[in-house]
Every structure is written in C-alpha cells, then in structure tokens.
Amino acid sequence: MTRKIRTAILPVAGLGTRLLPLTKAVPKELLPIYDTPLLQFAIQEAQDAGVERLVFVSHPSKKIIERQVKPDGVLMSKLRRRGKDDLVDVMLQSEVHADVEAHFVYQERQLGLGHAVLCARELTLDGPFAVILPDDLIVGTGCLAEMVAAYDPVRAGLMVAAMEVSKEDIRKYGAFKPKGRDGKRLPSSGLVEKPAPDKAPSLFGAVGRYILPHNIFYELARTKPGSGGEIQLTDAIAAMTPDVGLEGFIFDGRRFDCGHHDGLLEASNWRKLAVARDTPPPMDGFVAAE
Numbered sequence: 709m710t711r712k713i714r715t716a717i718l719p720v721a722g723l724g725t726r727l728l729p730l731t732k733a734v735p736k737e738l739l740p741i742y743d744t745p746l747l748q749f750a751i752q753e754a755q756d757a758g759v760e761r762l763v764f765v766s767h768p769s770k771k772i773i774e775r776q777v778k779p780d781g782v783l784m785s786k787l788r789r790r791g792k793d794d795l796v797d798v799m800l801q802s803e804v805h806a807d808v809e810a811h812f813v814y815q816e817r818q819l820g821l822g823h824a825v826l827c828a829r830e831l832t833l834d835g836p837f838a839v840i841l842p843d844d845l846i847v848g849t850g851c852l853a854e855m856v857a858a859y860d861p862v863r864a865g866l867m868v869a870a871m872e873v874s875k876e877d878i879r880k881y882g883a884f885k886p887k888g889r890d891g892k893r894l895p896s897s898g899l900v901e902k903p904a905p906d907k908a909p910s911l912f913g914a915v916g917r918y919i920l921p922h923n924i925f926y927e928l929a930r931t932k933p934g935s936g937g938e939i940q941l942t943d944a945i946a947a948m949t950p951d952v953g954l955e956g957f958i959f960d961g962r963r964f965d966c967g968h969h970d971g972l973l974e975a976s977n978w979r980k981l982a983v984a985r986d987t988p989p990p991m992d993g994f995v996a997a998e
C-alpha cells in the first residue's frame with residue numbers, strides 16, 4: 709500500500725534566542741518536557757501518521773540533534789552488557805522506528821520557515837508531504853494523523869492546522885481568511901502572516917502542522933522575503949491557494965507553545981500527570997500548576 713503522506717519535514721534550525729540562556733548549548737528541541745525531549749513528540753506524531761521518512765532541517769551548530777535521533781549502538785551494547793535490556797528496549801528504541809528513515813539537511817542561514825522547508829526538497833518523497841513544527845506541541849490527539857485522514861486534495865491541496873486565538877495574539881500567527889466552516893474544516897481563501905490585530909481577517913491562527921502539495925517547492929523557490937524579512941511558508945501557501953485550495957483543520961487536542969518558557973512549563977506539568985496516570989489526562993480537566 710502506498711502511504712498517503714510519505715515524508716514529514718521537521719524544521720529544527722532555529723537558534724532559540726527567546727529561550728536563552730537555556731538554548732546556548734542545548735537545542736530547544738532537546739529541552740525536557742518532564743521526562744521526554746520536546747522533539748520526540750513530533751517524531752512520534754509523524755510516525756503515528758504513517759510517514760516513511762523524516763527530514764530534519766537543522767543548523768550546523770545543532771549537530772547534537774542527530775545524536776539524539778539516530779540509534780546509538782555503543783550505548784546500547786554497553787547497557788546490554790550491564791543487563792539493562794529494559795532501558796535499551798523501552799527508552800532507546802522507541803525513538804525513530806526501524807521502518808522509518810531519518811535524514812538530516814543543514815540550513816546554514818536563517819532565511820525563514822519557507823526557506824527551511826525548501827532545503828528539504830531533494831529529500832522529500834513523491835506526492836503531498838507534511839511539515840511539523842516541533843515547538844507547537846499538540847497533545848491529546850494525533851493531530852497529523854487526523855489531518856492525514858481528512859486530507860482530500862480534490863477538496864483542497866493545502867491543509868494547515870487551525871486554532872482560535874485572542875485578538876491580541878493573532879499577530880504571532882498566520883491568520884486564515886475563512887470562507888465558512890464545515891465541522892473541523894475551515895475552507896479558506898488565503899493566509900496572512902502575522903497581521904496587526906485590527907487588520908486580521910479572522911482569529912483563526914495557523915498552528916505548526918501542514919500538509920502541502922509537492923509543487924509548493926516551485927512556489928517557495930520564487931517566494932520573496934515577507935514578514936520579518938524572511939521567506940515565509942505562509943506566503944507560498946497564500947500564492948497557491950487560488951489554484952489548489954486551502955483548508956484549515958480545527959484539531960481537538962491541546963497545544964503548548966514550547967518556544968516560550970510558560971509553554972514548556974505547562975507541557976511538563978501535563979506530561980507529569982500523563983506519566984503518573986499512564987494515560988493522558990482529559991484536556992478540560994487539566995489545570996496548569998501555579
């Protein structure tokens with residue numbers, strides 16, 4: 709069976725300046741969410757959605773991510789020799805599954821999310837592909853798996869996770885221009901990157917899960933710098949929308965913004981409860997610790 713979405717691109721090149729000094733030596737993607745590195749959740753979510761290849765777009769100063777993601781044969785055999793097979797089997801082999809390929813490509817200069825995705829072009833398998841931003845941790849649902857199940861290129865070739873945010877916060881997101889709403893689907897006529905609150909076309913913000921047609925790489929290659937002087941994925945999506953269609957996907961889970969200290973702390977508190985109960989706590993019953 710051919711898988712519907714074969715590749716997930718995970719941009720991990722950002723320098724995490726908002727989280728300094730935590731991120732001076734440790735990439736933000738490896739910061740702990742209680743007992744698990746943040747990146748592991750994105751890897752798991754992509755695998756749960758059935759992809760066969762992960763492409764990490766990283767930065768030369770963050771090579772340690774490769775060490776975290778790839779199997780460490782020396783450590784495994786050392787632990788086995790000491791009789792710690794359980795650690796190897798449970799803690800070390802759950803990362804990238806044996807039937808999933810992990811590739812790394814390096815983005816030397818920070819030219820924006822659109823440019824990061826473009827860096828993965830040669831490593832992206834045929835057909836539509838996914839992008840997961842690991843900073844946006846979504847729990848309580850396999851968000852990408854839900855999107856893959858809902859994705860129908862005849863309805864819309866571009867699908868982006870959507871979440872309602874406050875008027876003040878919409879300036880931090882790509883904002884949808886909705887044409888209506890159909891259950892979890894938000895058919896839209898475009899996306900605007902980080903609008904001023906009084907110019908925002910809606911309060912539906914884009915969250916870091918995308919399903920994109922392969923030919924967006926042509927669009928990205930000619931996208932000029934936009935908001936913040938960066939090559940924006942949002943602008944390439946907006947440019948393709950009239951031709952292939954765009955749907956927001958309003959997901960069920962809870963999202964933590966792990967690009968900020970508060971999000972990291974709240975996600976850790978959530979994870980601690982989930983581990984204690986051995987099952988994720990209900991979303992509405994969760995109250996972040998003071």
Ligand code: G1P
Nearest residue numbers: 821844880881882914915916942
């Ligand atoms: C990026 C995207 C933005 C999206 C956001 C979600 O922005 O450019 O459209 O809404 O991720 O987290 P960033 O947060 O990287 O500035």
